[in-house]
Amino acid sequence: MLKVGLVGVGGISGAHIPAWEAMEDAELVALCDIRTERMEKYSDKRCYTDFDEMLKNEELDILDICLPTYLHADFAIKAMERGINVISEKPISLKEADVERVYSAAQKNNVKFMVAQVLRFWPEYELLKEIYDSKRYGRLLSGTMTRLGCYPRWSWDGWMMDEKRSGLVPFDLHIHDLDFMVYAFGAPKVAHQYRSKLPDQDYMSVVYDFGDFSINTEASWYSTSYPFTAEFRFQFENAVVAWENGKTIIYLRDDEKIDLSQQSEGDTGSINLPKSDAYANEINYFANCVRNDLPVEKVKPEELKCVLDILNSL
Ligand SMILES: NC(=O)c1ccc[n+]([C@@H]2O[C@H](COP(=O)([O-])OP(=O)(O)OC[C@H]3O[C@@H](n4cnc5c(N)ncnc54)[C@H](O)[C@@H]3O)[C@@H](O)[C@H]2O)c1
CATH class of the missing domain: 3.30.360.10 (Dihydrodipicolinate Reductase; domain 2)
Incomplete structure (x- = not known):
């Protein structure tokens, strides 16, 4: 059973949480958001307002990042350094250099990483x-x-x-x-x-x-x-x-x-x-890669770099 945590219980988490809940061999065990009211309806989960505390207390296989964009890369790296596989909402960052930073952390810690390009x-x-x-x-x-x-x-x-x-x-x-x-x-x-x-x-x-x-x-x-x-x-x-x-x-x-x-x-x-449901499709795809130790081929770092490079040059 994959143990999953999700950080950032805002708008888009409403599409991610049901996908994790519907998955048979995964359990969404923990949520984290600085606004406690966002987590009130999830009484069956362990809820945190501090991300570091969630990482310290939980033994997660996967972290799902639904935070605002500017937090994605740093939160992803922090989790990967603890040996957690990470799926993050798009974009990974506004800066192309962060793509390299995140994939290097994944490689160094032997975990999987994917940006949820739905x-x-x-x-x-x-x-x-x-x-x-x-x-x-x-x-x-x-x-x-x-x-x-x-x-x-x-x-x-x-x-x-x-x-x-x-x-x-x-x-x-x-x-x-x-x-x-x-x-x-x-x-x-x-x-x-x-x-x-x-x-x-x-x-x-x-x-x-x-x-x-x-x-x-x-x-x-x-x-x-x-x-x-x-x-x-x-x-x-x-x-x-x-x-x-x-x-x-x-x-x-x-x-x-x-x-x-x-x-x-x-x-x-x-x-x-x-x-x-495309959100469930992307989450199932990533969970399957983690479960069966498959390469995450559907979203490649060079494509993410290319996109950020174009957007920064427009
Ligand atoms: N794939 C899609 O179709 C799609 C659609 C909407 C948004 N997104 C992406 O999802 C991400 C989130 O967007 P959203 O619309 O859900 O934003 P949002 O503002 O609704 O939610 C962000 C949540 O993060 C929480 N948060 C902020 N700082 C935090 C911290 N340090 N620790 C814990 N929680 C913290 C906030 O309290 C809030 O609940 C963005 O990167 C956005 O680009 C993707």
Whole structure:
């Protein structure tokens, strides 16, 4: 049974905790947050307000870091130096040099480390990568990726609205799409950015040129209550693959289309995408690597470095 601890019981922990709770051969034994009220509803866990105390008292196999971004690298290294495997929320840091620091600590202490880049485990994005890799609809010609939301006033101590602590839209939001692009298509050759940043809103639009195709991206925290929206549309020679309005549709030539979102009753062998939870997928993947001593190949340090290098150069 893997013993798991989680630090940072804020917004995103609400997606991580159920995944650990659902896992059969793992037990989430301890939580840590400086705000005791965040842990009140977890009466079956040992709760700490001091991270060092949690590390001292618990014998953990895995630490799950859901802290604000600026704390990820140091907390990860501290845990790995105690022989604990670490999965951390994205991004590992705003600084490329921290990637090396964290992976060196993992190697030195013979533990596993992974940044939870969730799109790599998201069925719609996995499908897109499979279509690109297999070339089943021909070459990729163009793409668009969108990630929009509102200004994150809810974050603890306003850390997300503080550029030094979160990196704002590029490092907090757009990084999801850029990370997926680097993972699926490799490093872009050129990037052209337009940015509009005000005290209570942040918008960026970047065109990435990959040589054979380009990808247009948009990410924003609007100052209004604009609903969270994540979408993509990719044009291949023989199909347009779109995830829009919550639906995944492959538009083929001759007006044919395959709607992968449609539920066909009783047809368990249908072509529908699995209704799986990407956060549970990434957590299960990491736990499986730890359990079976497998290399963590799905998220590579050179890809993380490439992404941070691009974001810092925009
Ligand atoms: N993968 C995704 O889809 C996704 C979505 C949202 C956030 N995130 C990432 O998750 C991380 C956390 O974001 P969030 O929205 O949950 O933030 P949040 O502000 O809601 O939560 C952060 C929590 O950390 C706690 N905390 C702060 N300092 C601490 C310390 N020293 N020791 C213990 N606890 C401490 C705070 O009390 C708070 O509860 C960020 O890095 C963010 O980029 C990822």
